Amino acid sequence: MxxxxxxxxxxxxxxxxxxxxxxxxxxxxxxxxxxxxxxxxxxxxxxxxxxxxxxxxxxxxxxxxxxxxxxxxxxxxxxxxxxxxxxxxxxxxxxxxxxxxxxxxxxxxxxxxxxxxxxxxxxxDQSTFEMNEKGLVAGIFRDMGKSPDVLSPYKTGSALLYVMAAKYKQRNNLTECFIVNTNGMIIESISSNLFWFKNDKLYTPTIASGCVDGIMRRQVIALARNLNIEVFEMPGVSEENIRKADEIFVTNAIQGIQWVVGIDDLRYFNIKTKQLYLEFIKSIN
CATH class of the missing domain: 3.30.470.10 (Aminotransferase class 4, branched-chain amino acid transferase, N-terminal domain)
Structure with missing residues (x-):
């Protein structure tokens, strides 16, 4: 100020x-x-x-x-x-x-x-991107679905879907909330792109699924491939399969990489996510 x-x-x-x-x-x-x-x-x-x-x-x-x-x-x-x-x-x-x-x-x-x-x-206050020490606890907002279309890759002023998802997060005492598309597949969170590790492979929803074409999403995909991590872009992910993930994290241009510790009563690790975060910090310094 x-x-x-x-x-x-x-x-x-x-x-x-x-x-x-x-x-x-x-x-x-x-x-x-x-x-x-x-x-x-x-x-x-x-x-x-x-x-x-x-x-x-x-x-x-x-x-x-x-x-x-x-x-x-x-x-x-x-x-x-x-x-x-x-x-x-x-x-x-x-x-x-x-x-x-x-x-x-x-x-x-x-x-x-x-x-x-x-x-x-x-x-x-933070002088660099900092990964959260305490993992996010996420829910899934299903009352509305995001339509994959010509505007879905961008951030627009028509943001009521995200407002309603944020209110759902607030009502349920969550720290993160996933959003589904009109096909019922999980594609992103309120303000972030979604990634998950399974069997040492990294997955993320494709832009065609309806998620935002995130700046940090692109950076993480490029970094992972440079580190010889296999990356697969998927048409979203079902609730069943996201629950089977080994690790889950979300990314955006303000917070960088943030790990998810739980969905409902399920808990997840952050070993590979933390390694990826450290490599990202190294790559921008």
Whole structure:
């Protein structure tokens, strides 16, 4: 936080106090969830894997029909992120959220495909990715299913499925919750991609199953293959088979690798997961 105790954001390239952002009731993200976003881990004032985040949000803009060239270049965006972090004095580590939304106008049919963007930052105390000491206890949310489609690989403002899954997690005193697709297969968790070890092989749902095309997912798959670990991308996983896993972990761009200790009364190890985590930390240092 700055010395004046004011938190700043970056709205369409301008650093302003967060309470000065002018968004009206005509905002399409507010009205229709007409937006896409990225969450980016920053160390010091340097965003991690920004090029991959930038590429994904450009693909998301294309998929939603927004004009991709209305977003600044990756180099410009990197400078805006650095300025935002410096202004807020988040010098250890931070979480930056990049939200892109279609400009005002129209009802369901947009009046324009030009977009605005908003960068927000919150501090993180840890100076690197840290694997959780206490394993996550997961449940399975089955009240709704995620449809595999042209938007399912991306993070969009239409996030009620994840909200409902988070409420299920809260009601059941869980620390993680898995999400199923419309075929009833487990494909991801609320904010992470899913991996599991079985007989020394690593498995993860394929993007075609409906899971988010995660930045950390790609990094973990590439790292595992470099370590000569066989990786199989599956059309999701049944509850029966996830319960038979030797180890389970989830990944995202903010927390890195987080291991799962249990589903209901079942318990899992984290030996191979921890080895993979240590190799990942070594690869980025």
């Amino acid at each position: 700055t010395a004046s105790n004011t938190n700043y954001c970056c709205f369409d390239g301008h650093l302003i106090p967060v309470d000065s952002v002018k968004i009206t009731t005509a905002n399409r993200a507010f009205r229709y969830g007409d937006s896409v976003f990225e969450t980016i881990r920053c160390f010091g004032n340097r965003p991690f894997a920004l090029g991959e985040h930038y590429s994904r949000i450009k693909r998301a803009m294309q998929a939603t029909g927004m004009e991709p060239d209305s977003l600044p270049t990756c180099d410009v965006l990197e400078k805006k992120i650095e300025s935002l972090i410096n202004r807020n004095r988040y010098f250890i580590s931070s979480r930056v959220r990049l939200m892109v939304f279609r400009k005002d106008g129209g009802l369901y049919t947009p009046a324009t495909d030009q977009s605005s963007y908003l960068l927000e930052a919150t501090p993180i």
